[in-house]
Structures are given as C-alpha cells and as structure tokens.
Amino acid sequence: MTDLAERAAELEKQIENASHKERLALLPAFDRVIATLTAHGEVVPKRLHRLNTALKEEAIEDLFDNMPV
Template sequence: MIKTTPEFERLRHQIAQADSEIRHRYEPQVRRMMERMVASGEAVPGPIKRLHKELLCEAIEAQFDNMPV
C-alpha cells in the first residue's frame, strides 16, 4: 500500500470538492508539499506526483482559456 500524509489527504479532499474552474489554484500547495518531502529526504508517493501533474496541466490550460483570439 502506498503511504500518503494526512496533509495530502486533506488537500486531496479540498481539491475533490473544488469547482473544476479553480482546481488548478491548488497546484502551488501540492508543489510545495512535494518540495518539503524531497528536502526532508522522503520519496514522493505516486498519487501526489499524479495529482500535481494533473493540476499543472489544468493550470496551463487555464492560461490559454483566458487568452484572446
């Protein structure tokens, strides 16, 4: 079983409850969590990496949604 942190579980719950239009705003929090884990010598679990990648893609997409054509 992959171990995640209580902090990640709380954050994942918040993201799951968030409107799809604003989910990407949680990306910096997930990134900082990953950075803290790496700095303390912990391996970043796959679910955290996957969530970060998903939010990062959503953040990039949101930038283009606001771009004039």
C-alpha cells in the first residue's frame, strides 16, 4: 500500500467517526488524496469514491441549508 493509499484509509476512518462539521472539514484533504491517487493511475476502491461523493453532496446541501430564503 502506498503512502497516499494509507493516508486515504486514515482519512476514511477519521471521517467515519467524525461529526458533520468535522466531516466537511476533512473533505478537501480527502478529495485531494483521491484525486492524486487517480492521477497517478492507482486503483481507488469504489467505497472511497462513494465516500468522497457523499461528502461533496453533504457540503452542497450544507450550503443550501444556510441560504436565506
């Protein structure tokens, strides 16, 4: 396992045990690791892609929840 893959696994565990705010704070680091792994041609497990997508969706929902109407 590469250093990046290990970092992705560490972040995954942190995200799973984090509060909503903490999850959103970890998103940029997690997204960077996933993007870098992909750019280097490494196989990224689907569960990590799903988690990254879910975090991005949470961040978008959070933006709209705080939007004044």
